[in-house]
Amino acid sequence: MKKQISSDATVIWKYLFPGLWISVTGVWAIAAAVDASEESVWILLMLGWIIASSYLIWFARRLKVVSIDEEFIYVSQSRKEVQIPLAHIQKVTENFLGNPKLITLTLNQPSELGTKIVFVPKFLVFAALRSHPIVKDIKTAVRRCRSTH
Secondary structure, three states: OOOOOOOOOHHHHHHHHHHHHHHHHHHHHHHHHOOOOOOHHHHHHHHHHHHHHHHHHHHHEOEEEEEOOOOOOEEEEEOEEEEHHHHHHEEEEEOOOOOOOEEEEEEEEEEEEEEEEEEEOOOOOOHHHOOOOOHHHHHHHHHHHHHHH
């Protein structure tokens, strides 16, 4: 049975947060730049906004909605869903310091969505510095799938 392992908040992290952050800080940066008396301050404000916005767009574009069953992971990006055999997962990693926590699945062969699948796992209270249980679950499912094939 297919079970979603990515957070329901993926839509917020992928679309809402970047849209709000970029537009609000953009208005603030432009207003501050117009009010700045020195040209160097204006350039620094705009450059900072452009760099931060570019990072946020890069971060958001990578996020996928991920589900799993006994044999496959299902990865969705926009309206496209790709089915990937669990045996194709080479490595499962997670970041411990970022917010939100991200899990990256590295594939041993390219899929239609690339060789790295990045997603935000379901939220856990006080989970910042400990491994998310879904990491162990994915690794176990991959080992089980490889041993049966």
